Amino acid sequence: MDSPVDLTSLEARHFGAVMDALLSSCDLPTMLGNLRDALPRLVAADCVALCVSRPGSAADYEWMVSGGPAKLLNEYAALASDDFVRPAVLQAPGTVLRDSEMLPSGTVKETAMFRRSQQLALQLHRVQAVVLTQQRDWHAGLTLYRNRDTAFSDRDRDLQQMMTPLIAKAVINCRHFETQALGTALLDELMLRQDGAYLVVDSHLREKLRTPRAQAILERWFKPNDLDASGLPTKLVERLRFLDRTVSPPPGTDVLQDSPPGGPFTARFSRLPSRDGSRLWALTLYSPLDKLPFPHELEKGLTLREREVLMLVLENLEYKEIAERLGITLLTARTHIKRAFKKLSVDTRDDLLFQIAKRLRPV
Incomplete structure (x- = not known):
């Protein structure tokens, strides 16, 4: 239908209620819950069904x-092969069809779905x-049902047709919101991970x-x-600029590996989608020393608690943070670290990193 429907005063009130329902929530089930009373009026x-599907099964x-x-x-999965509604409306997306336009008149009661x-x-x-x-x-897709054997009229069809693009837009917005909400929840979870080390920067x-x-890290x-004017390490900046100006970077150039004094590390560069034309990059940072166990010869003689505090020392945590992480006093944390350093014959965190790196990477 190309022209709007001239609404009666009662229909105009019901139309306003439908619009309120469509604007009521970005959550699709909630929006449908509000729509189910307004649209049938x-x-x-008598009732409404909204279907969201992926093409296929x-x-x-x-x-x-x-x-x-x-x-x-x-029970739809078992009855789908007998569904007379879906194939009909798929042939004319965006067009409201009545059952009389899907099947020959009087044959609805002969279908498996009706039985x-x-x-x-x-x-x-x-x-x-x-x-x-x-x-x-x-x-x-959206389907309306009547519990009585009274056909939907031309007026009923025209009213639903008038609402179809508005309902479609509301459904699309809800789905986009859902996708963004899931993405945000995933990012929040990643950010809260103890080992989540991420940078996001733009091409500037x-x-x-x-x-x-x-x-x-x-x-x-x-x-x-080691930092340039942007406050980022020069090595990371140089690789980022190379990737940003290269249309098809050679395989492997999205990963940077190095061995600075703080220990070996890996930085992975990933281009993020952006809607405003700017180019965003995510850098995932991790150090093998945080993932690998102590070399066996260094573990000998360490207590479980001493090994725990040393792993947190390798995360570059302050003594106070180590104590809070383990639920012990600051004095106890210092004592464990001092004893562990003495057993390993090291004086500082850098000495510890050097000893571990030397055994993991013999020279």
């Missing part, structure tokens, strides 16, 4: 429903449906994010005179 239906269909159809749609609905004590006599949107990797070397773990690897 506008179109004179019927098992990939996620149904969000209000009212009785839930019983039937819970199963009757066995489940449902009264789903009439259907009106539309494919709302077909995105690259997911589709969405402006930092967008630096995790505490990354700060500790960079302080271990690099001295102030």
Whole structure:
């Protein structure tokens, strides 16, 4: 339908309620929950079903429903081959179809879907449906049901058709919000990991994010005179600039390995998507010394607690932070570290790193 519908005063009130529902939440089930009361009043239906699916197996269909159809749609994977609605609306995405436009008149009651609905004590006599949107990797459709054997009218179809692009946009926005929320939750989880060392910078070397773990590792690897004007280590800046100006960097150049005085390290460069035209880079930093166990000959004679405090020393934690991490007093932490250093014949953290690196990388 190309022109808007002239609404009666009652329909205008119901239209306003539908719009309120579409704007009520970025959570798709919540939005549908608000829509399920408003939309049937506008179109004179009894219940609503929203389907979000991936093209392919019927098992990939996620149904969000209000009212009785839930019983039937819970069995959809087994009944999909007998579904007369889906193939019809897929042939005309964005166009509202009534059951009389999907099947010859009077044959709905002969379908397996209708018979199963009757066995489940449902009264789903009439259907009106539309494919709302077909995105690259997911589709969405909306179906209205009537419990009485009264056909949807031209007016009912026109009203749902008027709402279709608005509902489609709301569904797309909810899905985008869901994707972004999942991405944010994943990033939050990564940032909270004890071993999460990440930097995010743009192509102008402006930092967008630096995790505490990354700060500790960079302080271990690099001295102030190793940094350029941006505050980032010159070695990392040089590799970043090379990758940023190279259309197809040679394989392996997205990984930088080095052995500064603080111990061997690896930095991995990953280009991040950006919507505003700027180029963002994520740098993942890690040191093998944080992952590998002490060489066996150094472990001999160390208590479990002494080994624990030494591993935290290697993370460049201050004594106070080590004590807090292990739930011991600062004096106890100092005592364990002093005893461990004495057993290993080292005086400082750098001496410890040197001894470990020498055994892991014999020269």
